Amino acid sequence: MSVDADTVRKIAHLARIKMPEERVEPMASELSNILDWVEQLGEVDTDGVEPLSTVIANQLRWREDKVTDGDVQDKVLANAPKAMHGFFAVPKVIE
């Protein structure tokens, strides 16, 4: 199993990480090394084994459907790299 350059470009885009062209080949080899190493799990017979969903039995709780927080617009926006008119501001989305 080996990851090629095209796969790295595709995964990088899915992960929304810009991958400079000179990093593509080294990343392909790093990922291949790690994935080849985890391949050893193939040796383990997992027929009929349920995937683990929780390490400790813990019933998810219900809570009353009421607002417990809010009215903190300033706090929400306090760390925004760019905020305008009480909103987060992003580059133009609609052409």
Add this chain to the structure above:
Amino acid sequence: MSELTGLSLAEMRAGLKAKQFSAAELAAAHNSAVEAGRELNAYTVETPELALAAAEAADRAIAGGEELKPLAGIPLGIKDLFCTEGVESTAGSNILRGFHPQYESTVSAKLKAAGAGMLGKLNMDEFAMGSSNETSAWGNVVNPWRGKGNEALVPGGSSGGSSSAVAAKLCAGATGTDTGGSIRQPAAFTGICGIKPTYGRCSRWGIVSFASSLDQAGPMARTVTDCAILLGEMAGFDPKDSTSLDLPVPDFEAALTGDLQGKRVGIPKEYTIEGIPAEIADLWSRGAEMLKDAGAEIVEVSLPHTKYALPTYYIIAPAEASSNLARYDGVRYGLREAPEGGNLIDMYEATRSAGFGDEVKRRIMIGTYVLSAGYYDAYYLKAQKVRTLIQRDFDNAWADCDLLLAPTAPSAAFAAGDKLDDPIAMYLNDVFCVPASLAGLPAMSVPAGLNADGLPLGLQLIGKALDEEGVLNAGFALERAAGFAAQPEKWW
């Protein structure tokens, strides 16, 4: 006042109560130690004023004859993974540079409510991904212990700022977090104690998420008793974390009797891996003898899937990380890189490329790959099935024993740069820590001896779910028997 920083947390608590020194003196001694210890690079942000403010409150309570809070005036370091209100919290990453949380994590809030003061934020591997504290945007943390040739050593990771600061006495104790060994391995590398409690004991609310099914907060301190005291204040139910356990918090300190009569301690035979140094294997045998002397019965047990724990972890943890770290998009907090004329996607990609370091990118890529269409079953689902088998191994072992004893790490602290070019060699550091993480079990590292180069080595105790008391008590017995008293020579 420097001798004040050398006291254990329990001694500080007793000294304050007996008015042998004031909390202000204790805080000032620590603030000076933090300043004098900057070469260790253990702190990312120093907050001497917060330590002093808590100390003044404690002194007022002492003067007024009030009943003291459990951690009144105790100066602590807080790992940078914990969001602290108004104090920069970056998880060791450039992508969170300048982030000042508007809220406080539950665990750090509980410590503050118990009267503790915060000396500052502790350096760590970026997003807790690392075993040597060499991936932080704030630079490497240095271990106060030096190699035989006086070379600089890593403090372990990811809680390397915590381990270095505790060992160098730049705080009375510290918070750490452990996803696959990040409390225990650095504790072992620096000759201190650290416990990862059962998954769900400590609230994860306000802790920057890495791998949510594994992340757990825990204390790091110079003695087992100090860990017990801190864990008692950090643990407890939190409705804001859906995985928090709604259970009473035991009196961990009261569990420390050192008596192991009637306890069976298992030695997992699969932990005898190839290439483990003889001195670690010897220490492990000596540790078993010490527990036997404290009354325990030693039994051999088998955890057949041990060798698959690490590859399982390196599918599950990156998968969860790739999802958790999707939130760093340059919109709501942290770094934003918006290329001129670029669209929203360009901004996301440029921001994340500039903000994340190499190891974090590598893990996000692995995680994205194993979760991508066509590979999910082969990797992620397979890993979660093997995880079931690993947990089942522990369940089977508990039929024959109450606790497990193992080494914490396969080596002592190594030199900076030694394993940086080989991710898998770095991952192997956590070979003994990861199985308990995957099963959500409480586990602690206790310093038990020195290697031939005079560097600390730790032993690990793993317990049944929710049996932190058993783990701490066995740790206490081990601590007493080992009598570990070595200290790093002060060079900073």
